[in-house]
Amino acid sequence: MALIVDALSWALLIAGVVLGITGAIGTIRFPDFYTRVHASSVTDTLCALCIIAGLILQAGFTLVTVKLVFILLFLWYTSPVATHALVRAAHHMGLPPYLSNNASADAQKGKS
Amino acid sequence: MMFGFSCLALLVVMGVALVRAFAGPSVYDRILAVNMFGTKTVLFLAVFGFFTGRPDFLDIALVYALINFIGVIAVLRFVESVTHTGTGAD
Amino acid sequence: MIESLINIILFTMLAATSLAVVRLHNLFAITMLFGVYSLLSAVIFVELDAVDVAFTEAAVGAGISTMLILSTLVITGHHEKNPKHGPWLPLVVVILTGAVLAWGTLDMPLFGSLDNPIHQHVAPRYIQDSPEEIGIPNMVTSVLASYRGYDTMGEVVVVFAALIGVLALIGINEKKCAKRQYSSDERPPRPVLQVMSKLLIPYIMLFALYVQFHGDFGPGGGFQAGVIFAAAIILYTLTFSLDDAFDLISPRVLRPLAAIGVLIYGGTGIVTMLLGGTFLNYSVLAGDPKSGQHYGILAIEFGVGLTVATVMMLIFYAFVSRGEKGKVE
Amino acid sequence: MTEHLPALQVIIPLLLAPVVFLFNHARLAWILSVLVSWVGLLISLSLLFAVNDGEVIRYEFGGWEAPYGIAYKVDRLNALVLLIVSAMAAVIFPFSWQAIQKEIPPSLHVIFYTALLLCLSxxxxxxITGDAFNLFVFIEISSLSTYTLISLGKDRRALTAAFQYLIMGTIGGTFILIGVGLLYILTGTLNMADLALRIGEYEAQESRTLQAAFAFLVVGIGLKLAMFPLHLWLPGAYANAPSVVSAFLAATxxxxxxxxxxxxxxxxFGADYTYDGMHIDYLFIPLALISILFASIVAIFQRGLKRMLAYSSVAQIGYMLLGIGLANESGLTAATLHLFNHALMKGALFLVVAMIFFRTGGTSMRYITGLGKEMPWTMAAFVVAGLSLIGVPLTVxxxxxxxLILASIERGWWPITIVVLIGSLIAxxxxxRVVEAAYFKPRPENMPPVKEAPAGMLILTWILVAANIYFGVNASFTAGIAGAVAAELLGGGV
Incomplete structure (x- = not known):
């Protein structure tokens, strides 16, 4: 039983970490702000879930689990809102999205 | 072992986020990177508690999740009220 | 092995962050990186087992001070001006200071070694006798609130003095902007943020209370709780507006509360004096010294929390009212 | 209640500050501050008489014995400095009410008194404290409130001056903190008496950590006391602060x-380590001599009275450092005595400046010209206090x-005597320059006529002036205490 729990939390932690690294690569490699937001925010939710779930399996049913659940809920609640606010602000301030090599100038023109 | 490995991997993610925060180019990229750095630090603190065998320090992770969120909102709000026009690039 | 690797990575990131701060010129970016810097130091403090310090660093260093600096940037402008003088004098001073510090470490007792003087002289008494003498599990709180409670009172007065300074310099502009009416086809700004902050704020306040009263058992206490409580109001101010925040908690209410917090701390000391102990000797507060200590610590932590929360809110109000309303007029 | 006197000395003004802020009433704030300053003077006098025979009063906060809790330990040196601070407060606080009416907007009067009380405490x-970290906490309290007080000055330069002092003062405070931290790493204690006991072994080993701690503490405190190359904040701060604040800060x-x-x-650290281990005399004597000559000469060329007195303060601090540097009993007696004496003369001089500002609205030379006839009592006070600053016999x-001269002759370094005399001549x-302008030049045509300063202000100033004479004629009391303090310091007795 303990072995199964260990293996499961291993798998969850690795999955979470891999998602995190994927998102990180995305923020480095993607060409513009909006695509980078995509990379980091989409992976973020599942990354947090996997890692926290992996930890909960280890902690068992204790106060620690309750706190972990709070952290997860908090992250799930705030991080999409933060992303939303971020993209909205960037868009309102006129940060142009990257469309193709010569289309970004057109996009800016079209907007204003 | 498993926790130590995850800690290191999360540190790598944090480092990569920092690189984006240093590089910019726009102020929004930096906010994005700092936000990502913050959430990964929360996870790092959680895992690190298990790694050292004292997981009862999760309060700090919780506080930081909170502070990180309010920080991002604050930056956005003040960037908004300072730069009314322009691309926000520095 | 892994732990030292973690240490090395953390310190490298710390150094890289400070170098980036030096290199950048956009003050918003610099402020954010300062937040990152504080966060990294908080992680290092956790790593060093100084959990209460880490808690404070995360709440105060990364949290409230970042927000306060950001709110001043609206007043001062957000791009670094070219300095008038060359970098040489400061550079020499910094290098000299660093050199003396490095020189000082050469004969320092070995880090982490058990027979260091800091582990041998005063600390054992705190560790061994504080459960008996004070009776609360978190020794850091015992030292802060009882053994060295007078210092903590001094620090609360420092926070209060900072408020006095801010009020003297910029004050709080309490004049309200004309209330803007939204027409039916126009939605208020930031709808998502407003809804979510309304949902979130009660829980933040609840968490602040938990931190306030849990300080005897785990990391936490008045300073951190005050900051978290203030953060809730700051979130409200950011997502709604300053006028809404003034309607919620007016500076007229906060100002006396800031003074009352200090007076609760000092008053506890006066009461212990009148009961025949020395200043801040909580043992005389009840028949049993242990429960006396408990009451005393509860009272002074409340005073600390009250002063810190109100002062942080007032300073934030002062900066924002200066920055935003200054622009309207 | 008498056993609580050491704590009450600090706590009463400390807790009155929030009370004053709470009541938010300017006149009440002033009355309470004055009462507190007088109570404080009584407490410090009784403390001084209690310890004058060499006894030591201890007070343990929270009921925890010394190295575990925070303890106050009052000996003659503590009591003397307490007396200086609270006596100056007892004179300057009553003086302040009229003086601030023309310098600080009424809406900030309550803030001013809150900050003033915080600064005093x-x-x-x-x-008074016997704990190294507690010292740092109170340095923070006094510094923060000092920055506030300076920034309340009338024109915008006050803000720059306050900011400059803020930067320098914060660096100084940080250095002190680093020094205390290094001491704590070495010894595991923060209590000064306990530190002194446990530091000996590191002194014998010539520990490099201890040397770094020493250096940080000297530089940090040097910034706070405006030791010569670190004095740059002082002239701006004193010149631009409200006059009462300049008087209070310069005196305390x-x-x-x-x-x-x-x-x-x-x-x-102990006298042996300070002189033989770290050779502080080779640092202090040249710095002191330079500051006496340099700052005095700079003072001559100042156009504003306040700035001139500020540079003179830098020079006077040079005399104190010289006394410390001379490393003998007379030198330390001179340094300790000059703490008291300089407070008396600078307090009186700055109060005169405050009265001049009160009547004329300015303190630069053109406001003073011809003032000798219009404000005879004020200018007479300036002359007497000025004579005291120069060092004329029968004054402090x-x-x-x-x-000081005695000490340099004892040490066998008679050239120092000449520098001291030259410093006096420059003074x-x-x-x-001021006397000539005030008495021997007619009042300029375009200056409106002025009245003599109000009687209340004059009386308070003349109390200080009279003290300048009294302790100059009858020096046995102050010199006795200073001598005993010097012997105690050199003997390393705790």
Missing amino acids: GLLGMA ATKVAVYALLRFLFTV GFISKWY VVYIW
């Missing part, structure tokens, strides 16, 4: 910093310089 706390703040230096150098200034020059 911070300085008293620094002067640097004195308390000098006290902190004495405490660390002699009580914590002479007593300190006498001991004659800058005081004479």
Whole structure:
């Protein structure tokens, strides 16, 4: 039983970490702000879930689990809102999205 | 072992986020990177508690999740009220 | 092995962050990186087992001070001006200071070694006798609130003095902007943020209370709780507006509360004096010294929390009212 | 209640500050501050008489014995500095009400008194505490409120000056903190008496950590007391602060910093380590001599009275450092005595400046011209206090310089005597400039006529002037205490 729990939390932690690294690569490699937001925010939710779930399996049913659940809920609640606010602000301030090599100038023109 | 490995991997993610925060180019990229750095630090603190065998320090992770969120909102709000026009690039 | 690797990575990131701060010129970016810097130091403090310090660093260093600096940037402008003088004098001073510090470490007792003087002289008494003498599990709180409670009172007065300074310099502009009416086809700004902050704020306040009263058992206490409580109001101010925040908690209410917090701390000391102990000797507060200590610590932590929360809110109000309303007029 | 006197000395002003802020009523704030300052003077006098025979009063906060909790320990040196601070407060606080009416907008009067009380309690706390970290806490309190007080000055330069002091003061405070931290790493204690006991073994080993701690503490406190190359904040701060604040700070703040230096150098590190181990005399004597000559000469060329007196303060601090540097009993007596004496003369001089500002609205030379006839009592006070600053016999200034000259002859370094005399001659020059302008030049046509300063202000100023004479004629009381303090410091007795 303990072995199964260990293996499961291993798998969850690795999955979470891999998602995190994927998102990180995305923020480095993607060409513009909006695509980078995509990379980091989409992976973020599942990354947090996997890692926290992996930890909960280890902690068992204790106060620690309750706190972990709070952290997860908090992250799930705030991080999409933060992303939303971020993209909205960037868009309102006129940060142009990257469309193709010569289309970004057109996009800016079209907007204003 | 498993926790130590995850800690290191999360540190790598944090480092990569920092690189984006240093590089910019726009102020929004930096906010994005700092936000990502913050959430990964929360996870790092959680895992690190298990790694050292004292997981009862999760309060700090919780506080930081909170502070990180309010920080991002604050930056956005003040960037908004300072730069009314322009691309926000520095 | 892994732990030292973690240490090395953390310190490298710390150094890289400070170098980036030096290199950048956009003050918003610099402020954010300062937040990152504080966060990294908080992680290092956790790593060093100084959990209460880490808690404070995360709440105060990364949290409230970042927000306060950001709110001043609206007043001062957000791009670094070219300095008038060359970098040489400061550079020499910094290098000299660093050199003396490095020189000082050469004969320092070995880090982490058990027979260091800091582990041998005063600390054992705190560790061994504080459960008996004070009776609360978190020794850091015992030292802060009882053994060295007078210092903590001094620090609360420092926070209060900072408020006095801010009020003297910029004050709080309490004049309200004309209330803007939204027409039916126009939605208020930031709808998502407003809804979510309304949902979130009660829980933040609840968490602040938990931190306030849990300080005897785990990391936490008045300073951190005050900051978290203030953060809730700051979130409200950011997502709604300053006028809404003034309607919620007016500076007229906060100002006396800031003074009352200090007076609760000092008053506890006066009461212990009148009961025949020395200043801040909580043992005389009840028949049993242990429960006396408990009451005393509860009272002074409340005073600390009250002063810190109100002062942080007032300073934030002062900066924002200066920055935003200054622009309207 | 008498056993609580050491704590009450600090706590009463400390807790009155929030009370004043709470009531938010300017006149009440002033009345309460004045009462507190007088109570404080009584407490410090009774403390001084209690310890004058060499006894030591202890007070343990929270009921925890010394190295575990925070303890106050009052000996003669503490009591003397407490007396200086609270006596100055007792004179300057009553004076302040009229003086601030023309310098600070009415809406800020309550803030002013809150900050003033915080500053007073911070300085008293620094002067009385026996705990190194507690000292730092009170340095923070006094510094923060000082920045506030300076920034309340009338024109915008006050803000720049306050900011400059903020930066320098924060660096100084940080250095002190680093020094205390290094001491804690070495010994595991923060109590000064306990530190002194446990530091000996590292002194014998010539520990490099201890040397770094020493350096940080000296530089940090040096910033606070405006030691010569670190004095740059002082002229701006004193010149632009409200006049009452200049008077209070000039009379107390640097004195308390000098006290902190004495405490660390002699009580914590011990005279042997300070002189033979770290050779502080080779640092202090040249710096002191340069500052006496340089700052005095700069003072001559100042157009504003306040700035001139500020540079003169830098020079006077040089005399105190010289006394410390000379490393004998007369030298330390001179330094300790000059703490008291300089407070008397600078307090009186700055109060005169405040009265001039009150009547004429300015303090630069053109406002003073021809003032001798219009404000005879004010200018007479300036002349007497100025004579004391120069060091004319029958004034307190002479007593300190006498001991200083004695010390340099004892040490066998008679050229120092000449520098001290030259310093006095330069002081004659800058005081004479004011006297000449006030008495021997007619009032300029375009200046409106002025009245003599209000009687209340004059009386308070003349109390200080009279003290300048009294302790100059009858120096046995002050010199007795200073001598005993010096012997105690050099003997390393705790």
